[in-house]
Each structure stands twice: as C-alpha cells, then as structure tokens.
Amino acid sequence: MAVRGYVVDRGLIFAMPVNGHPVIFKDVSYRIGDKLVLDRLSFEVPAGETLVLLGRSGSGKTTALKMVNALLLPSSGEVLVAGKATNQWDLIRLRRSIGYVIQDTGLFPHFTIERNVGLVPLLEHWPPEQVRSRARQLLQQVGLDPVEYLARYPRQLSGGQRQRVGVARALAADPAILLFDEPFGAVDPVTRLELQNQFLDLRREVGKTSIFVTHDVREALRIGSRIGLLHSGRLEILAAPSEFVKARTPEARAFLAGLEEPVL
C-alpha cells in the first residue's frame, strides 16, 4: 500500500489504504431495442473511492454497474477498468478480479458457507488449507463466528447473515474493485444500519474501489465518498455528499425531500 488517501466517515477523518483499480466510464450508452437505458455516461472512479450510484428503479443504475464486470457491454463508448476497456479484457480474469454483491446474495444453496466464501479462490486453484483459513478470516471480518457458520448452508442463515456472507465472498480473492447492487435492500432497518457500519469499517481496512448502487438517499449520504445521481439513464449530478445535499435539480430535490419529511 504505497498510496494513502483519506476518508471522512461519521465526522472523523481516517487515513485510508488505497489499493484498488480506477474505473472510468467514457461516453457509455446502452440500448435495448429503441430504448436508451444509459445515455452517454461519463465519470471516473479513482482507486479507493466509494462511488454511490443513486436513482429510482429504471434509472439505469444497475445497468451501469453491470458494465464494470462486463455482464453487459456498452452499445457505444467504453468502460475502462485498470486502464483497459472491458471488451478487451479476458472476461473470466476481469470478473475474478472484481467482487460482486447483490440483493438476493446469489449464494449457492448447495455449497456450505465455507465453499461459498472460498469460491473464487477455489476456481483459482488455491490450496485447500489456504482457502479454509481465508474463509475463516473473512467471516471474522464480517462479524460471523467461523466455528459456528463455516459448515452451515445458506438456508440456515438469516437474511442479514447471508448478506454478510455475500460481502465476505466478494472479498475472498482480494479483488481490486467491489460492486454492490442494493446489497442491503432486503434486510430490516436495524440490520441495514449494522451492515452499513460494517461496510464503512471494511472500507477503512481494505480501501478498495467500490461502486455501490442504491435508491436510498440516506444510505448514499452515509457511505459514499461521492454520489452520482442517475435519472433516465443520464448522470444528473456527481458530487460529494456535502455538495449533494445542496443540489437543486428536480430529481435531486425529489430524493432529498425524503430526508426532510417529519416523522410525526
């Protein structure tokens, strides 16, 4: 970790290890038939940053995310990962160097937690003892007791626990980039807060480039180093949280209105 950056987290400034790869979107459009899902998207995620893509359903935020690990390829423009366009990458290599966490976790129901977490290391033919110790270490890191959980199956875990395993799995082969697609959308609010705090702790420890998709503006403000607001496939605003709260575009106001609403 030669380079160090800083991260502001819950009002405190931390020195942060920076060891990810940068991601650059250059004029990226994506069409399905006549429908323009992404409209000339251009932005840069420097190594180690957490960019939150905020938007309503259908705004194109998940589509944009899937461009990074080449689950989708741009109709025009290009996405550069570590300086190389995704369509130039060996897709298997690219995907194994990117961690991916989705809402339904996508854990393999027929694998134990250990094998789920160790999946990419196993695909990469790490020796079994090394996979096992890595799985232990990661479970500990996401707050699950390895002794208790390694041998279990996903169906024996609660939603929040599965989500933690999903994060551990994404970190397993020490990827340079992490992608999160509304990872905490399906858990209760208390668990969500815990998972968000965990995410911030992890970010401080591992400092990877992260892109995080959500429709929850509070979540975006809590965890983003910058927030990109997507509306109808266009990037409307790209700003740090402190700037974002001052934004005056209609879509930004629509999202920020949710913050001001009185509870009673």
Place this chain on the structure above:
Amino acid sequence: MRPGLSSEIIDLTIEHVILVAIAMAIAIAISVPAGILLTRRAGMRPWVLGFANVMQTIPSLALFGFLIPVPLIGGIGKQTAIVALVLYALLPILRNTMTGILSVDPAVRESAVAMGMTGWELLWQVEVPLAAHTILAGIRIATVTTVGTATIAAAIGGGGLGVFIFRGIASVDTAEILAGAVPASILALISDGGLGWIEKRLAVA
C-alpha cells in the same frame, strides 16, 4: 405350478432387467446432454421436444411393429426392442433436464457468472447439482414406464417377462400371465422406490 416355472421366472426377470438397463443407459446418455444443449439453444427446443413428444404418442405395440422393417436398427429381436424403449424414455428425461436447469435461481446463475465461472464451471458446479433431483425425477418416471413397456418387447422377440404374458394370453392361462405381470410390477416398484430415495437425498432446499 408347472415344473421349471420358478427358474424360468428368474431367467426372464434377469433378461427383463438387462433390457431395461441397456435402454435406460442409452436414453440417459442421449437425453441428459440433449436437455442441457436445449437450455443453451432455445431455437432447437420446439423441434427436439416435438420429436420426443411424437414418439410418446405412438402406441407402444405399433412402435415395435414400425421398427421391424427399418434397416440397421430394426428386425426381430432385442436390438429393435431396445431402440423402441429408448425412444419412449427420451421425453421425460429430456424435459426434466431442461426444466431443472432452467429453473435454477437467476440470482445464483448471475452471481456465478459475475464471479468469473467459465461456462463449464457454471454447468458442473452450479446448474447440474441444483437440477440433479429434477433430472433424476425424470429418469425415475422413464424407468418405471420402461419396465412396463418392456413387456411388449416379447411381441417382436425381445424376450423378458412379456414372454409369459403373451404365452398366457395365447393359451388362456392366467397363472402364466401372472408369472410375467407380478415380477414386472415388483420391478417397477423397486426401481421407483430406489430412485425416489436417491432423488430425495439430492434435493436441495
């Protein structure tokens, strides 16, 4: 009971089992890979399933009859019987293999691809294990049906327990018919029970 009947029952039961086993081995070897291929080539589905469907609708006695004049695979004897049994067994295995793989949770498939699994890794580590109990259910249905259908093989000289049944019908001898029918039913029950047990063990909640 006429003398020598019990040893004949044993011989013909063994012959029956061998007939069914060979037919099922061939049917599985064709249908499982074909079913997997169909999950990758949606355009081929109506053609292949259509063919297998048509095979199922042909009355079994007629199918055995149709095959007799066909060169290479036809004629009188076991070979023709096996071909007919294979044709019957294709559909349930084919359909269950396809359904089993297509019903794997899309989130699981997507995360497998996103984690950098190759096509083969996705198939062997994720899709086939998760579809295994559905595929096996197809094999079980096909096996039970084949045990019954194989009794007709005797009509074209294929041997097996059907020999008793046809002989019994010709000589109006109920005991002879039962000597074929009872062991055939028991075979069907055993294969159903055995394969059902394995199927349950493969099920993933």
